[in-house]
Amino acid sequence: MVERTPILNLFTHLILFLGFVFCIAPFAIVVIAASHSLKEVNDVPMSLLPGSDFWVNLQTAWTTADLGPKLFNSFVMAAGVAAGKVIVSALTAFSIVYFRYRGRTLIFWLIFVTLMLPLEVRIVPTYAVVANVLSPYQAILDVTGLSWLIEKISGVEVSLNLGLLNSYTGLIMPLVATATGTFLYRQFFLTVPDELTEAARMDGAGALRFFVDILLPLSRTNMAALGTIMFLWAWNQYLWPLLITTDASHATAVTELKQLIPNVGGMPEWHIAMAGTLIVMLPPLIVVVAMQRWFVRGLIATEK
Amino acid sequence: MEKRVTFSRSTIGILFAVPQLLLIFTFFYWPAGQAVYWSLTLQQPWGGGNIWVGLDNFRSILSNADYWHSISASLVFAAISTGLAMVIALVLAALTDRQLAGSRLYRVVLIWPYGIAAPALAMAFRFILAPEAGFMAVVNRFWPGLWDPGLDGVAAMASIIVAFSWKYVGYNFIFFLAAFQAIPRSLIEAAAMDGAGVVRRFRDIQFPLITPTIFFLLVINITESFQDSFGIVDIMTAGGPANATNLMVYKIYSDGFKGFDYSGAAAQSIILMLLIIVLTIFQFRFIERRVHYR
Amino acid sequence: MASITIRDVKKSYAKAQVVHGVNLDIASGEFVVILGPSGCGKSTLLRMIAGLEEISDGTIAIDGKVVNKLEPRERGCAMVFQNYALYPHMSVAQNIGYSLKVAGVAAAQRNQRIQAVARILELEHLLDRKPAALSGGQRQRVAMGRAMIREPKVFLFDEPLSNLDAKLRVQMRSEIRKLHRRLGATSVFVTHDQVEAMTLADRLVVMNGGRVEQVGTPAEIYGRPASRFVASFVGAPAMNILEGVVALDGISLLEGSRRLPMPRAGLPVGTKVAMGIRPEAVRMVDPGAAGAVEATVDFVEELGAGRVVYVDLDGASFSVVTSESAHPAPGSTIGLKFSPSDMHFFSSETGARLDFFVASLPEPVV
Numbered sequence: 001m002v003e004r005t006p007i008l009n010l011f012t013h014l015i016l017f018l019g020f021v022f023c024i025a026p027f028a029i030v031v032i033a034a035s036h037s038l039k040e041v042n043d044v045p046m047s048l049l050p051g052s053d054f055w056v057n058l059q060t061a062w063t064t065a066d067l068g069p070k071l072f073n074s075f076v077m078a079a080g081v082a083a084g085k086v087i088v089s090a091l092t093a094f095s096i097v098y099f100r101y102r103g104r105t106l107i108f109w110l111i112f113v114t115l116m117l118p119l120e121v122r123i124v125p126t127y128a129v130v131a132n133v134l135s136p137y138q139a140i141l142d143v144t145g146l147s148w149l150i151e152k153i154s155g156v157e158v159s160l161n162l163g164l165l166n167s168y169t170g171l172i173m174p175l176v177a178t179a180t181g182t183f184l185y186r187q188f189f190l191t192v193p194d195e196l197t198e199a200a201r202m203d204g205a206g207a208l209r210f211f212v213d214i215l216l217p218l219s220r221t222n223m224a225a226l227g228t229i230m231f232l233w234a235w236n237q238y239l240w241p242l243l244i245t246t247d248a249s250h251a252t253a254v255t256e257l258k259q260l261i262p263n264v265g266g267m268p269e270w271h272i273a274m275a276g277t278l279i280v281m282l283p284p285l286i287v288v289v290a291m292q293r294w295f296v297r298g299l300i301a302t303e304k
Numbered sequence: 305m306e307k308r309v310t311f312s313r314s315t316i317g318i319l320f321a322v323p324q325l326l327l328i329f330t331f332f333y334w335p336a337g338q339a340v341y342w343s344l345t346l347q348q349p350w351g352g353g354n355i356w357v358g359l360d361n362f363r364s365i366l367s368n369a370d371y372w373h374s375i376s377a378s379l380v381f382a383a384i385s386t387g388l389a390m391v392i393a394l395v396l397a398a399l400t401d402r403q404l405a406g407s408r409l410y411r412v413v414l415i416w417p418y419g420i421a422a423p424a425l426a427m428a429f430r431f432i433l434a435p436e437a438g439f440m441a442v443v444n445r446f447w448p449g450l451w452d453p454g455l456d457g458v459a460a461m462a463s464i465i466v467a468f469s470w471k472y473v474g475y476n477f478i479f480f481l482a483a484f485q486a487i488p489r490s491l492i493e494a495a496a497m498d499g500a501g502v503v504r505r506f507r508d509i510q511f512p513l514i515t516p517t518i519f520f521l522l523v524i525n526i527t528e529s530f531q532d533s534f535g536i537v538d539i540m541t542a543g544g545p546a547n548a549t550n551l552m553v554y555k556i557y558s559d560g561f562k563g564f565d566y567s568g569a570a571a572q573s574i575i576l577m578l579l580i581i582v583l584t585i586f587q588f589r590f591i592e593r594r595v596h597y598r
Numbered sequence: 599m600a601s602i603t604i605r606d607v608k609k610s611y612a613k614a615q616v617v618h619g620v621n622l623d624i625a626s627g628e629f630v631v632i633l634g635p636s637g638c639g640k641s642t643l644l645r646m647i648a649g650l651e652e653i654s655d656g657t658i659a660i661d662g663k664v665v666n667k668l669e670p671r672e673r674g675c676a677m678v679f680q681n682y683a684l685y686p687h688m689s690v691a692q693n694i695g696y697s698l699k700v701a702g703v704a705a706a707q708r709n710q711r712i713q714a715v716a717r718i719l720e721l722e723h724l725l726d727r728k729p730a731a732l733s734g735g736q737r738q739r740v741a742m743g744r745a746m747i748r749e750p751k752v753f754l755f756d757e758p759l760s761n762l763d764a765k766l767r768v769q770m771r772s773e774i775r776k777l778h779r780r781l782g783a784t785s786v787f788v789t790h791d792q793v794e795a796m797t798l799a800d801r802l803v804v805m806n807g808g809r810v811e812q813v814g815t816p817a818e819i820y821g822r823p824a825s826r827f828v829a830s831f832v833g834a835p836a837m838n839i840l841e842g843v844v845a846l847d848g849i850s851l852l853e854g855s856r857r858l859p860m861p862r863a864g865l866p867v868g869t870k871v872a873m874g875i876r877p878e879a880v881r882m883v884d885p886g887a888a889g890a891v892e893a894t895v896d897f898v899e900e901l902g903a904g905r906v907v908y909v910d911l912d913g914a915s916f917s918v919v920t921s922e923s924a925h926p927a928p929g930s931t932i933g934l935k936f937s938p939s940d941m942h943f944f945s946s947e948t949g950a951r952l953d954f955f956v957a958s959l960p961e962p963v964v
Contacts, residue, residue: 177324201309
């Protein structure tokens with residue numbers, strides 16, 4: 001458009017540049033602080049010219065917080081949640097969109113309600129469930145008197161116990177148990193033309209065939225978007241892994257950050273803390289940069 | 305919306321939903337029900353039975369000044385951080401949408417913060433805002449003792465607000481920019497032909513058309529300020545000083561897992577759930593409005 | 599009312615040039631239609647007049663004043679958009695009156711003018727509705743009203759009828775025509791629909807590939823197409839084209855199977871030319887009639903009032919429009935007859951029109 005707005009343009013550039021600085025500065029400061037020595041990082045004001053201890057600090061942070069295995073744990077958890085969501089949600093959406101059965105509306109609402117209550121607000125009981133994942137079923141058996149019956153008949157006391165604390169399954173499963181992806185797929189399936197289903201049926205494809213040969217390939221972009229967003233979401237989880245990984249071997253990189261908070265007394269080791277922070281924030285940042293399109297698309301689609 | 309063409313009336317289709325149903329039953333409905341049960345009983349930590357106490361748990365937390373303090377801290381945190389994150393993001397998105405030179409760079413960079421885990425950015429801001437090193441130390445050199453989040457509750461609250469807002473500016477920016485770009489270009493052009501300049505067009509056309517996004521983000525930001533704040537509080541202030549930043553989720557965590565008061569924590573969870581449900585219902589009323597324009 | 603002068607106007611984006619030097623003079627009060635296939639640069643040209651696109655090179659002047667650097671609001675143009683571009687959150691009255699509101703016209707006077715425009719367009723009962731509650735035709739009228747209320751010097755139309763169904767399109771066409779007669783404002787109308795173009799235009803501008811192919815009245819464009827592109831783009835069914843080569847004794851057509859005796863008009867032997875004839879200029883006669891060319895019927899399209907007969911003429915496909923009752927069966931042989939004065943010639947190389955007189959019909963080479 002032909003427009004002469006020099007003052008407004010100047011203002012636009014100025015504000016956007018300030019926004020850019022506001023957004024990039026914390027990253028820059030983390031990188032710079034991570035390159036300083038203990039003395040330099042505690043200088044007031046800290047020098048904004050990078051120091052020379054970058055690699056040393058990274059190594060120290062890496063070994064202090066034992067980040068190798070922790071990053072691996074984070075990766076397993078994030079990939080597990082992403083894969084679980086992509087698969088489970090597709091199946092469910094297929095069921096509620098393409099079939100008519102009794103109770104379908106009930107199932108729809110049961111799943112829909114889970115959107116409302118995030119894990120953070122129900123951590124206490126969820127923790128109890130994960131400690132013994134079969135406890136709900138044990139309780140059902142107990143209440144219905146089935147366990148009493150079984151004990152009478154077989155003489156075996158029914159005690160279902162499967163603890164998922166300190167396990168990948170325990171980390172992953174509760175994070176998969178929400179509806180985010182289901183509704184993304186549902187919205188998409190509803191836009192798939194009915195003619196396509198009819199054509200597939202004319203060609204002799206059954207439900208499963210249609211799902212695998214037609215619906216899933218068409219959903220590829222949605223899967224990429226959902227996978228990206230869920231990977232990031234899971235990677236960045238903090239409260240849940242903090243709770244259920246009492247044993248350090250299953251801790252994730254994000255929870256391990258806490259180990260790097262400098263101790264009170266003595267000179268705070270901010271250079272190591274920042275080096276560790278950098279290592280932990282880098283993988284999701286790489287995903288955001290490399291998968292920007294899917295990330296933005298996934299965010300907007302899952303929230304709708 | 306319903307499909308006209310479906311596979312069959314048979315119940316085989318339900319099998320596809322079974323994995324998710326099992327998951328949400330085990331990890332959602334059971335725990336949610338359990339939370340209600342615990343909130344109405346006195347729960348012994350590490351098992352050991354429980355006693356039915358009715359609404360006593362609610363009575364006791366609602367008569368606890370610490371709890372009300374936590375609620376008001378959460379609300380202050382929610383209001384200020386949501387306001388900041390939304391206003392800054394709205395301005396940046398509106399200006400980026402003008403598509404002057406460099407806007408593509410801003411579009412890429414401004415969303416980075418949202419990719420960062422709350423505890424990681426909290427660590428970064430803990431350093432940046434540390435009173436003895438980093439950047440606020442410079443301020444303290446000129447006015448000694450002016451800034452100390454470790455002792456001053458207001459400074460601590462300000463710290464977590466800055467950290468949270470920084471992340472959610474990126475999030476809101478994505479949605480605002482998408483909303484601006486969803487406005488047909490021809491509407492802006494028509495307004496330009498009608499004689500409206502850049503500012504007038506924003507006021508009369510663009511802003512009214514993105515109000516649904518504003519309401520939507522308002523609810524999401526408030527909800528996230530209850531949840532995603534946990535990592536920030538835990539790393540930056542641990543609820544202190546003197547409970548100044550003891551936000552609701554953090555209090556549930558510390559009462560339940562550090563204080564082993566499962567019943568109190570469960571009751572607090574129920575109250576928080578109700579709060580979020582109310583917000584969500586509020587949001588749905590505005591989602592209807594969003595459909596309205598089309 | 600205003601005249602528009604377009605001089606050597608070019609438009610290029612980062613990668614491609616889309617308008618290559620257009621020159622055009624539009625007289626005050628004239629209704630000019632720019633016609634061309636999609637991607638020919640016609641909308642870009644219109645948007646450059648409006649000020650919605652920067653002009654890369656050349657000048658556009660409205661009433662003698664160069665407007666290249668003027669913002670849209672300073673040019674005195676109003677535009678009707680293809681998708682109407684109505685503000686979805688404003689009522690019909692607010693949509694129509696928005697430009698006056700921006701201009702600071704007092705509410706009372708504004709309402710008066712909204713009422714006046716609504717009366718002309720028969721929108722009075724819809725003034726309180728939102729665009730979403732209107733039918734396509736009603737939206738179209740609101741878009742017109744929004745343009746009219748400003749009493750602009752120039753009306754610009756960017757394919758405004760393409761989203762309407764066929765019946766409504768015909769109706770709106772005549773209404774636009776009536777409005778133009780009543781308001782007398784200079785109008786530039788962009789379309790890819792040739793019927794729309796022919797019926798609306800005082801003068802037609804045919805564009806292709808970012809260039810103006812021909813400017814003229816609809817009758818001139820139809821009767822004397824300046825290029826092979828114009829010849830085949832204007833008129834339905836499209837003009838029949840037969841490729842030929844200039845030979846010593848005339849023009850040899852259809853790979854030498856037929857010969858057109860004629861003066862060579864100074865064209866060197868071997869020059870490739872194309873001969874065109876409109877389907878409506880061809881007459882069907884009995885095979886073997888004097889001076890007739892024989893052809894085999896491929897199939898027939900019934901149009902109700904007449905029919906289009908598609909025939910095979912020595913391997914080339916050829917169409918004939920006939921209103922006679924004759925209904926030739928596919929596979930049968932018919933005779934075709936056309937007058938030499940209806941033939942058009944174009945250079946195969948440049949597509950430009952070649953003017954020479956042909957005295958007789960093509961005849962078989964013995």
